[in-house]
Amino acid sequence: MTTSSLTTGPSWARLPRRHVPVLVTLALLLVMYSIGVSQYRAFSNVQVIFNIFIDYGFLLVVAVGMTFVILTGGIDLSVGSVVAMTAMVSAWLLQSGLPALLVLVIALLIGPALGFLMGCAIHFFDIQPFIVTLAGMFFARGMCTFISSSSIPITDGFWTTMAQHRIGDPRGNFVSIGVLITLAVVLVAAYVLAYTRLGRNVYAIGGNPQSALLMGLPVARTRIAVYTISGLCSAIGGILLSFYTLSGAPLIAVGMELDVIAAVVIGGTVLTGGSGYVFGTVLGVLVLGVIQALITFDGSLNSWWTKIVIGGLLFAFILFQRLIGIRYK
C-alpha cells in the first residue's frame, strides 16, 4: 500500500474548512453593509464604521476574552456583571478621591482575580464552567448594588479626557482613544492565539482535553489562564464602558454576556471548542453593529429588531456549523 492512498481527498477540498465560517461571516457583513450603502446615502460615510467601533469597542474587548474561553470548550457567563462591577468600582473609588492611575490599576485587577478563582474552581473541582461563572455573574452583579444602588457619575479629569478626546482626520472623521485600546487588545490576542504556546494549548484543549493531557500540555494552567484572560478583558471592557458613559451604574450591561457569546459564535468560533479566530470575533461584533446601524438609519423600526435579527442569525450559524461538520468529537 502506498502512503498516498491513506490520505483523504485533495488538499483544496480540505484546507479551507476551518476558514469557511469566518469567510461566511465576512460575506454576510459585506452584504449587510452594501444594503446599507444602497439604501442610505450617509451609510457610506466612513464615520459609520468608526461609530460602530466607538459604540461596540467595550463589547469587542469582552468578546475577545470570551473567544479564548469558548476555544477551550468553556463558557463565561460572568462577563457582563464583571464589566458593570469594574465600571462601578472605578466610579466609586474616583468619587472617594483616589488618584486616577491607582483606580485604574485596582479596577484592572479585580476582573482577572475573579476569573482566576473561577478557573481554579472549574479545573480543580471539575465543575461545569456554566455553573461556576453563573455564580460569578451573581456575585459581581451583587457587588455592584452593594457599592451603590444608584448610578455614580465620574468627573475625574483623566476619565473625561479619555471620554472626549477625538483622534481624527481633517475631514472630521474620528475615533475615541477607547477604539485604539480595543484594536491593541485585538492584535495582542490574535498574536497570543496564533504564535504562543499558551494560545496553541488553548486550541489543543478545545480539540481534545484528554489528549492534551496525555501529550503533556499544561491543561490546568491553560484552563485557569483563559478564565483569567476573560476576566482581564471584561475589566478592560468595564473601563472602556466607564470612559464611554462617564459613570458607574449597577444595572448596566445586564445580559451583555449573551450578546458577547452571540458575537463570538456568529464570528465562527465553534461552541464545543478548538476552532475559531479573533478576527472572526471582530467580524461578529461588526455584524451586530451594522444591524444596529441599519435599524437606526431606518428610523421606523423598533430597536428590538436587533435582537430578533441576531436571534435568527445565531440559529442559522449554529445550524451551518453543524452542517459543514466542524465537530471533532
Next chain:
Amino acid sequence: MTDSRPVLTMTGISKSFPGVRALHNVDFRLYPGEVHALMGENGAGKSTLIKVLTGVYGIDEGTITLGDEQVAFSGPMQASAAGVSTVYQEVNLCPNLSVAENIFIGREPRRLGAVRWGEVRRQARQLLTRLDLDIDVTAPVASYSLAVQQMVAIARAIDVQARVLILDEPTSSLDAGEVAQLFRVMRQLRDEGIAILFVTHFLDQVYGIADRITVLRNGTLVGEYPTAELPQLALVEKMIGKELDVLERIEEQPRRELAAVEGGTPFVAVSELGRKGAVAPFTLNIHAGEVVGLAGLLGSGRTEAARLFFGADRADRGEVAVNGTPTSLRSPIQAIEQGIGFCSENRRAEGIIPDLTVRENMILAMQAARGWLRPIPRRRQDELVEQYIKALSIRPANPDLPVRNLSGGNQQKVLLARWLITEPRLLILDEPTRGIDIGAKAEIQKLVVQLSDGGMAVLFISAELEEVLRLSHKVVVMRDREMVAQLDNDDTVDADRVMQTIASGSQREEANQ
C-alpha cells in the same frame, strides 16, 4: 543486538489496587535495538506494567532503571522527556490541529516566545519522511485515517530522542496494509537503536516482528523468551496457563450445517434494507438458532448494516419482518421489544458505563426493557448477576466492583451478560473478541455456539475470518458498504475463498439466493 546492556530494567515490580493485585514481583528487561512483545491475557497486568513504567501509577515495590539511573517518573510527560514515549491504542492527538502542530505542540521551536511555524512544518516533514510518510503536514489530523494518525503519534513520540518506544496495541484498529506500513516503521526505528515495547493480541503479528517475548499471567512473570525459541502453541499455553482444551474443542468442531437451522419462517427477514451513505440495500434472513457471520474489511459497512437491524440508525428504504410479521425498527427500544440485542464494537464509548458496578452494568438492558417504574428485585438481580459471572467466568468475580477496574476482556463479558440477561432472540455481536486475549476469545466463541444451539439467532461480526468461519452457518461478505455475497458455510468455503470474495466482489450471483 542482545549482547549490549539493557536500556531499561524493571525489577521486582509490585502494584495493587483496591481488591485487585495487578502486578506481583515482575521483572522486565528491554535492550536497545529490539522489538520486545509483552504478552498476556486481559487482566494479566500488561497495561498496569506500562502505566507503572510511564508514571501514570506509582509503584508499591520494586525499582526501574533507565540506562544507569534509577528512575520513578511522575507522569507520561516526564517519562517522555527522559526518552520513554508511549503511543496508545486510542490515538491521543488533537483532531483540530494540523499534523505538524500535533507532532510539536508543547515543544515548538520558538524565537522570542513566538512559534516559528515555518520551522515547525519543515521539521515535521523531515520527521515524517523518516517514517516514510508523505502527507500534507498543514492539514488537520482529523482528515487522515487512523493509521496515519498512529504514525503521527509515533512521530511525536520519537521526536524527543526516544530511547524506549512503547506501542500499546497500536494495530487493533488497522487493516492489513496499514499494519505492514507500521511494521516497516517499527523495523526502521529498531535498526536506529530504539528499544520498542510492543503490546498486541495478534499472535501472527508477534511472530512477524518481535525479537523477544515476555509473558505475564495474573500479574506475575511467566518468563522471557527469544521469539524463535517459543513456538506459537507454547506461547498460548504460557499465556493462559492451562491445557488448550477449550480452544481445541472449538477448533475441532465440525462445520456447522446450514440445513439444520434454515427452513421455516426466519426470525428476522429484511429485504432491500438500506441507508443512504451508510450501506447499500441488502436482503438477509436470519433464522432462530442460526449464526450469521458478517465478514469484510474495516469500514466495509459491517457495523452500519448491524445498526440497521437494531434501529440504532434508521433505514431509509427496505422492509423488515420479524417472525413473518412486517414491522419497522426505528429505534433501539423497538428492536429490544422485538427481542433483538446489540453488543457494540466500541465497548468503551457505547457500551460499558465505567463508574457503575458490574451488577449495575449487567442489569441495565433488562431494566430498560421492563421500564424504570418496575425495579428488578435485589434478590433477582443477585441471582442473575451471580449466574452470569459464573457462566462467563468474569474475573474478579465481585459484582460490586466498578467496571472500570476490570480488564478489557472482562468488560466485554459484562457487556455480553447485559444482553444475555434480557434473553434476546437475536443477538448482534459487533467485534466481540477484538482486543481481548485468546482465552477469553475462546470462551466467547464457545458461548456463541451454546447460545445458537439453544435457539438464539446470532449476527456475528468480526475482522478475523477464521473466527467467522468457525462459528457461522452462513457467511455474509461486505465490501465497500455493499453486501457482495452470502456463502453457505460448507466445505467449499474457506478463508481463501472469502478473502477472494472480499477482494473481487465477483460472486454477485449468490447474493440474493
